[in-house]
Amino acid sequence: MSDLAIPASIKVHAPPPELERPPLVLNQRGLGWLSDHIAGVAEGKTPMWWWIAFVPSALMLAIGVICVTYLISTGVGVWGLHHPIMWAWDITNFVFWIGIGHAGTLISAILFLLRQRWRTSINRAAEAMTIFAVMCAGLFPLIHVGRAWFDWWMLPFPNSNGPIWPQFRSPLQWDVFAVSTYFTVSALFWYMGLIPDLAVMRDRSKNKIRKFLYGLFALGWVGSNRHWSNYEKAYLLLAGLSTPLVLSVHSIVSFDFAVSQLPGWHSTIFPPYFVAGAIFSGFGMVLTLLLPLRKFCHLEEVITVRHVDLMCKVTLATGSIVGYAYSMEFFIAYYGGNPYELAAFIQRATGPYWWAYWTMVTCNVILPQLFWFKKVRSNMLVVFILSITVNIGMWFERFVIIATTLAREFMPSNWGYFIPTWVDIFTFVGPFGLFLTCFLLFIRFLPVLAISEVKGVTPQADPHHPLGGAKIGGHH
């Protein structure tokens, strides 16, 4: 089946033009076109733009490896951490990366449960983003502990010291479970979604090694409907499990702060506020990745302007929730009558980190409001720039929360200011290298879009649609 058009002789009962939504796949592309076009991204000769993106990414990754090696072999003192700011860029980066992952799970699980069919064009890449972002996030606590060779003590694993077990009364230990579960379940969900598409790659492979490897990981998938029936149920259940998971992960990350008793951290608004911020930052990253992807891989007909428009709307909604949370935090600091809490917030906006605070407000609250305008949402360059400011703003949000509270403790004798060292800066850069390298390898070797799912939302896939072969007027 190549391009399809409805024959003029067939009348279709369509909604009036003003209510009609733009199709999810433009130009009425057929099922075969979708396989050819999407799988084609990972086939053939490696394009030049890929190398231009890959080489600097791999270099950044190498810098990260060098920094982490230096850090582990020397000690965390090579970072600018000192009393009173013992959490700084490392935990900022941890929360930043784990937050980015959340958009992938929102797209793959929550939008699936809400029957948002447009998610099929973006869920694969967004889930890949989630997995790579959680890898970057997990790195920071593991190296921040200082003696990285004892990381396994965080696991409930019998050891020869008694055994001394992990201490479950600490939210930091809850985080171990939340983050490792999040990584595992995201990877399972992603792999399950890949199985039918790996079969597509297997059946298209001309090369024996590719055929063997894709075939191995496709597990012998042949598109049997008896299999699809169990597969779809498992997919639904995984979406149902991932939804409470994604909400819990950033809630538990926020407990790292909220369960403590420091002003500015000890706050019940933290879990919903962190989750909204995570989805906001994640959508920023999804847009940052997908806009170049759709352009360089020529996927404009599958990741359409409508998809970008909808993603901008989610960014606007979550950005507004974040803005509401910022103002509510301030209001409660004043209205709650706790002088320490109020002082923490005044320090946040006017103290030594005022520049970070106002960068955050500009990037997270003010700039996303431009997404109210359709002109902005349909200008890909402006959307791309705004997606980057969202990323910047959300990094600063975590830095502001962590640094301002620690820099201004209860007693002025405990006050301090954090200045990053070069190792801080390069361990910040390194994970971007890891993230982008993994993402580029993903583009090159795996189907970037969920081929079978995109096929399923086209009109010719619907047995009750004339393009799917249904006879108009006849009963089914």
Next chain:
Amino acid sequence: MNGSAKPYGVVAEFDTPAATMHAAEKIRDQGFTRWDVFTPYPVHGMDKAMGLRNSKVGWFTFIGGVTGYITGMVMQWYMNAYDYSIVVGGKPMFSPIYSFPPSYELTILFGAFGSLFGMLFLNRLPRLYHPLLKSRRFASVTHDKFFVVIECGDPKYSDTETRKLLESSGSKHIEVAEE
């Protein structure tokens, strides 16, 4: 085909999901048991057209989830309250409140393993050999074609009648796959 290999089943190719679904309804009504429909994506309504019952994956998820929750609670009680109990910040040795977040995560983790491996178990996957994969035409099942396969092992199978049935449902191309 050469006569030496054992036949596996009749493979009928279709172009549209609607035609496939009509064929499936016919075969279901004739009472076949060892047959299947192969599609490039899950076709909405095909389970009903084939007369399939609700998938049992949910049981694996449920058992996984319950196991995860109990594992989480028992593990934390054993580690922090029984085997090596230390007072931390005056908090109780065991409380279902602080043990909830890890148990909740383990519920989801084990439930997710249950879903994926339950699905693979029910589908008898991984299966690294399938007779249909030998057919060059059948490879387009992951591309844009739809197939109905009736196995020779079906009690209602007959060399001529089954073929006729598939032809009458509108299949343009029918072949016999070997074991």
